[in-house]
Each structure stands twice: as C-alpha cells, then as structure tokens.
Amino acid sequence: MRTMIQILVAVLMALTVLSVHAERRPHLVLAGPLAAVSFPLIHMVESGTLADLAETVEFVSWRDPDQLRVLALKNKADVLAMPTNVAANLYNRGTDLELINVSTWGILWLVSRSDKLETLADLKGEEIAIPFRADMPDLLFGLISEAQGLDPRRDFKLRYVATPMDAMQLLIARRIDHALLAEPAVSMALRRTQSFPISVIAPELHRSIDLQAEWGRVLERAPRIPQAGIVAMGTIRHDPDLIARIHDAYRKSLAWCQANAIECGRLVATYTDMLSAEAVSDAIAVSPLEAVPAAAARNELEFLFTTLMHRNPAVIGGRMPDDDFYGHGSP
Secondary structure (H helix, E strand, C coil), X not given: CHHHHHHHHHHHHHHHHHHHHHHCEEEEEEEECCCHHHHHHHHHHHHCCCCCCEEEEEEEECCCHHHHHHHHHXXXXXXXXXXXXXXXXXXXXXCCXXXXXXXXXXXXXXXXXXXXXXXXXXXXXXXXXXXXXXXXXXXXHHHXXXXXXXXXXXXXXXXXXXCHHHHHHHHHCCCCCEEEEECCHHXXXXXXXXXXXXXXXXXXXXXXXXXXXXXHHHHCCCCCCCCEEEEEEHHHHHCHHHXXXXXXXXXHHHHHHHHCHHHHHHHHHCCCCXXXXXXXXXXXXXXXXXXXXXXXXXXXXHHHHHHHXXXXXXXXXXXXXXXXXXXXXXX
C-alpha cells in the first residue's frame, strides 16, 4: 500500500512539473531604451529571475521614439519600457497594452558650460539642443517654460537633434553651450569631459538646471514627474498574475541596481559601447527611481496628462486614458 501511495505521489509530482513547463512561454522579450527605466529589465534578464516563465528571456533596446513605436505596433515585445505619455497615446489609439508601473520620476537636466544658471529664465536668448522633438523631453521643457511665462519658440533658440547622444556630442565638440539631457546621458557627458583626451578639447560642463525642481517650483508640486515606466503588451496584459510577477521582479531588480550601482553599471555597459559602468552608476545615484504600480501612480499621471492636454491633446491620443490603462490595481 505504501508503495502504491509513493507511486501516486510521484505521478502527481511529475504531472505538476509537466504542467508548469507547459505554461512556460517559448520566448519573452523585454524592451526599452538604454536609460534608467531599463536597468531593472536588463538585470531581470541577466539574473534569470524570469526563467521559470519562458524558455528564453531577452532584452532588446530601442534607440528613438520611431523604433519604440515599431516594437509596440508590431508586437515585437512583451514588456516595453517607455515614456508615460507615449503609453497613453498608444493605448488611446487602440494598441493592446496596460501600464504596469511608473519607475522613473524625472531624469531631465540642462547640461551647460555655465555653472551660474538656476532657472529656465536664465537661458533666455540661448541656443539649446533638445532630443526627440515633440516627445517627452521637448514636451516637458515647453510645458515648464510656459508655466513661468516663457515662450519656448521665441525666448530660446531650440536646436532639435535625433538622440541624447547627438546632443551630447554637440556639447563635447563645443558646437553648443546647453543641452537638455536625460540620465544616463548627463552623467556620460560629465564623465567624458573629465577624461583624457576629450578633456583637452571639450568645455567644462555642469549639471545646471534640474527640470524636476523647475516642475515643482512653477507648478507648486513635489519635484517629481511620472516620466516613464513599463507596459504589458498583447496577451501579457490579460494575465494579471503574470503582470504581478513581472512588477515584483522589476521592483526587486530596481532595488538591486540601487544597492549595487557599479555592478548594475557593468551589466548595462555590456549592451552598448556608448555608456560606461561608472556613468550608469552615477545616473542611478542621482535619479529618482521608484517602482510604483500604475494604479497607485494614477493621480500624478492624470495631473501630467491633463497638463499636457492643455498644450496639445494629441500627445496622449486626444483624451485621458480610461480605467483599463491602469490595469488591475496594485499587485
């Protein structure tokens, strides 16, 4: 009798294992820019924390908003890091997605050759390089400028470039004195201009104006902006248990990156030769990073979306996202 029970237990265990393996996806793609919002995704891949969910787990980077939209619209990623306004825009235009969390709470700074700048008004008449025209950096710069009575098109000479790295190169080559950059491009620019041989020809650069501080000052709010997070795409979004698992893994990987900034920097640097481990570590140290579930971040998101709507409703798809955008609540 005991032998028969042991056999039945073994069979049940085997069936359970087979069932678990049967539920594993053949492939899970995590995608994002090589910026702070993606650092936890890279750690999730490299640490194997999602190995029980899929046969292979891969990180894919996007370089600019056009590549991001291709990944989203052609279902080439399961979890996709992006600016929150882009997530709202895609959702309102019919893309099958759900915001999982907001983790990047403002990582924009003006990098300048002057260390005497305090507010955007101090830049009147100056030329400023801005990446990603009509996307988050440009939108926030315009919004914060107008909130303090400035006209972005008349009061500044805006020079739009394709990527943050293009803006950084203009700074290093002395072709421009100011650039709006997001981390880790800020830290990379500061690191590069302090090292030989670039330091011989490059200007001394400063982290001059904190756009998060400007946001808080002129809008009378906390100095934090719900700038970017991760979304669940396609079939993933209809599985609340899987979304909860991904959010938890992301939260733990973010905590690991914050506690192990140099090691996190080394992981990120293996994905690109444009960033150093030290610059990534610097970026983690100065960036406001916190994985807040979408439902818990809703009030701050709706303030941002409402403010953006006043300037240009099209940037979030013409209307406020409904309840389904914010998913199943806090995991």
